[in-house]
Amino acid sequence: MALRYAIMTALIEDELSGYDLAGSFDKSLGFFWHASHQQIYRELGKLSELAWVTRRTESQKGRPDRILYALTDSGREALDEWVLTKDRMRLQETKDELYIKLYNLSESNIEYLQTRFLERREAMMKRLYLYERIRRRHYADPKTLPLRRKGVYLALLGGISGGKQYLAWCDDALSLLSSATEGENTASPAKSDTA
Amino acid sequence: MALRYAIMTALIEDELSGYDLAGSFDKSLGFFWHASHQQIYRELGKLSELAWVTRRTESQKGRPDRILYALTDSGREALDEWVLTKDRMRLQETKDELYIKLYNLSESNIEYLQTRFLERREAMMKRLYLYERIRRRHYADPKTLPLRRKGVYLALLGGISGGKQYLAWCDDALSLLSSATEGENTASPAKSDTA
DNA sequence: TTTTTCATGTAATTCGTTACATGATTAG
DNA sequence: CTAATCATGTAACGAATTACATGAAAAA
Numbered sequence: 001m002a003l004r005y006a007i008m009t010a011l012i013e014d015e016l017s018g019y020d021l022a023g024s025f026d027k028s029l030g031f032f033w034h035a036s037h038q039q040i041y042r043e044l045g046k047l048s049e050l051a052w053v054t055r056r057t058e059s060q061k062g063r064p065d066r067i068l069y070a071l072t073d074s075g076r077e078a079l080d081e082w083v084l085t086k087d088r089m090r091l092q093e094t095k096d097e098l099y100i101k102l103y104n105l106s107e108s109n110i111e112y113l114q115t116r117f118l119e120r121r122e123a124m125m126k127r128l129y130l131y132e133r134i135r136r137r138h139y140a141d142p143k144t145l146p147l148r149r150k151g152v153y154l155a156l157l158g159g160i161s162g163g164k165q166y167l168a169w170c171d172d173a174l175s176l177l178s179s180a181t182e183g184e185n186t187a188s189p190a191k192s193d194t195a
Numbered sequence: 196m197a198l199r200y201a202i203m204t205a206l207i208e209d210e211l212s213g214y215d216l217a218g219s220f221d222k223s224l225g226f227f228w229h230a231s232h233q234q235i236y237r238e239l240g241k242l243s244e245l246a247w248v249t250r251r252t253e254s255q256k257g258r259p260d261r262i263l264y265a266l267t268d269s270g271r272e273a274l275d276e277w278v279l280t281k282d283r284m285r286l287q288e289t290k291d292e293l294y295i296k297l298y299n300l301s302e303s304n305i306e307y308l309q310t311r312f313l314e315r316r317e318a319m320m321k322r323l324y325l326y327e328r329i330r331r332r333h334y335a336d337p338k339t340l341p342l343r344r345k346g347v348y349l350a351l352l353g354g355i356s357g358g359k360q361y362l363a364w365c366d367d368a369l370s371l372l373s374s375a376t377e378g379e380n381t382a383s384p385a386k387s388d389t390a
Numbered sequence: 391t392t393t394t395t396c397a398t399g400t401a402a403t404t405c406g407t408t409a410c411a412t413g414a415t416t417a418g
Numbered sequence: 419c420t421a422a423t424c425a426t427g428t429a430a431c432g433a434a435t436t437a438c439a440t441g442a443a444a445a446a
Contacts, residue, residue: 002292003433009298019397031287032294039434041399062443064397083304087292087311088407091319092226092357094289097197097282099227099353103204105346109278113346116282124286147375151300151308154371158294158364162287165360169353176337180345198405214425234406236427257415259425283435 002087004043006033008079011053011071018044018067028152031127031159044069052078114177121170128163131156197282199238201228203274206248206266213239213262223347226322226354239264247273309372316365323358326351 006029010021021044022037024030035043047053052075058066071079098116105113139145139153201224205216216239217232219225230238242248247270253261266274293311300308334340334348 001432002290002295005292006295009295012299017397018399022397029295029298033290034288036435037397038399038436042433060396064441066397079299080301080303083296083299084307087296089311089315089318090289090291091315091322092289092354092361093229094285094287095197095228096285096288097200099350100197100201100204100224101278101282102346102350103224103343104207104274104278105343105349106275107342108275110342112279116284120284120286123284127286142371147302147305148298148300150371150375151297154300154368155294155297157367159287161360161364162357165356166287169356172352173349176345176349180342196404212425213427230405231407232425233408233427237405255424259413261425 001082002033003035003039004047005079005082006035007040007043007047008052008071008075011069012076012079015056015068015070017069021069027130031131032155047075050078051075110177110181114174114181117170117173117177121167121174124163124166124170128160128167131160131163135160196277197228198230198234199242200274200277201230202235202238202242203247203266203270206264207271207274210251210263210265212264216264222325226326227350242270245273246270305372305376309369309376312365312368312372316362316369319358319361319365323355323362326355326358330355 006025007021010016010024010029014020016024018037018041021040022035025033025035025040044053044055047069048055051072053069053071056068056070058068060066098113098120101109101113101116135156139149139156142150142153145153201220202216205211205219205224209215211219213232213236216235217230220228220230220235239248239250242264243250246267248264248266251263251265253263255261293308293315296304296308296311330351334344334351337345337348340348
């Protein structure tokens with residue numbers, strides 16, 4: 001049910017197409033709640049049935065028509081109600097397969113896992129740059145923000161500090177893993193007795 | 196597909212029942228990959244069809260029979276292969292509805308969201324105690340651990356530092372939210388002009 | 391010329407949640 | 419006496435992924 005409200009949230013300020021939404025779900029709210037375009041189109045269908053959004057077709061030259069969705073008053077109401085609804089509390093359920101793989105760390109996969117960590121480290125670094133850019137552009141002076149934007153700012157702060165922590169963890173992991181491969185790879189022919 | 200391998204991972208060292216697994220999935224690996232008992236029973240069925248696990252019934256007096264599952268050699272092989280498999284890289288996809296709700300912060304829900312943060316803060320605190328206890332008991336001297344346990348230790352480290360960061364974030368959020376309600380609630384009857 | 395971007399969708403499958411169902415034992 | 423624990427499962431539904439499908443324009 002939550003994706004539905006995430007979409008409505010994205011529609012509060014702008015009228016957007018499914019394509020736009022799928023795109024913006026790779027930024028902003030999508031950092032915290034990702035969805036594929038298939039999910040979004042399906043949900044948009046349901047939302048118009050509920051009359052929580054309206055559809056409007058916009059023709060374009062040489063491009064497929066866009067279907068623009070806007071939040072209705074009843075949609076806005078439903079969203080406001082939902083916010084006050086009891087949710088399942090989730091702590092740290094990142095569901096990253098890497099955790100399971102870590103539980104299976106062995107000589108035969110340690111190098112593979114090292115590259116996974118490097119990969120994630122790099123990806124997170126890029127995301128952090130993005131976060132910081134957004135922060136500087138839109139949230140430079142948080143005290144002057146209207147209340148709603150303060151909420152968004154808080155989410156962003158969470159993303160930033162979470163990202164930094166994740167980076168630090170990757171570094172810890174990489175150094176622990178590489179110290180575990182030493183003696184195997186760095187091969188100083190002397191003292192090979194500490195197997 | 197990942198739950199399957201999470202279950203097999205849990206079966207590496209012990210022979211466990213579905214009930215045991217559902218329980219242990221609230222600890223250890225379950226911190227990173229939670230699953231309900233229904234998912235586990237379903238998956239265990241598939242795993243025995245694949246002959247990746249064997250089932251063995253154990254009678255008990257006055258209690259339902261337990262069905263104990265053990266990893267087979269081919270299961271072990273499949274698991275080792277899977278670890279080397281390319282996975283979808285997920286960064287920070289926590290899917291906590293609270294993020295969406297934060298994007299909808301307003302006068303009418305700010306108090307509600309404050310209590311959500313308090314709730315999560317408390318829950319995370321408890322989990323951190325648990326993590327730290329596990330750490331002291333089983334991972335006091337990480338350097339002496341066998342390689343596989345080092346992987347588990349790394350996951351634990353990630354949990355701990357992630358948890359601490361989360362706590363700090365909750366505190367930030369709470370102070371920002373309470374400063375946003377000030378002037379509303381602390382009600383010094385003078386200067387009510389800054390609406 | 392090939393790939394990416396724009397823009398929408400259907401279909402099939404698997405994953406995850408919620409509710410229902412049973413039935414004895416033990417702890418409060 | 420009531421609630422929780424032990425132990426297994428089925429059924430139904432909703433959420434999410436993957437693959438398939440189209441078709442033109444712009445960028446590589």
